[in-house]
Amino acid sequence: MHPAALAGATLGRLAHHAVSGLVGAALLRGASKAAPKAKPATRKAVVGGLAGGIVAARWLGSAAEEARLKAGDMLAEARSSLGEEAPPPSAVDIGGHDHDHEH
Template structure:
């Protein structure tokens, strides 16, 4: 797998967990200090905050995937310019099949 793809995926997940955790923690802390009896309202705000974090995570993941695909296109074009054949986009190399069983 391309190192840029791995880094993009890891960055997307890191941002997702960071945003969700920070937003959730801030909402809970603020709700607990502002109105101790506002349990259902605080829960609704927390759920909405986490939902926003999930949406942001999905957007970041999509952007990372798009960047990975564009980088792959540029790399394939560069190889083509050099007269090389670009390998097919695959996470698993067929040569890395080293365990014993029949297909």
């Protein structure tokens, strides 16, 4: 890349960050002035968003576990159709379990 092009790209990025920083600062200043009026509504919206995120994370965890179990069932069925014996779930190697507490 030509040094002038590199310098131009760098200056362009710096200008972009400076302008976006000024716009962000202006938005924060405006938001902080409006915060005393909108604080309860904003807090309620944030708490609602977090609660929705928790519910979504639980649903995703449940869906992932269900998918894992179904995949395991299909794998066991495929092995049995080949005449192989599927290992029991307890035969899964849990290597890397090296912290110091007793089970």
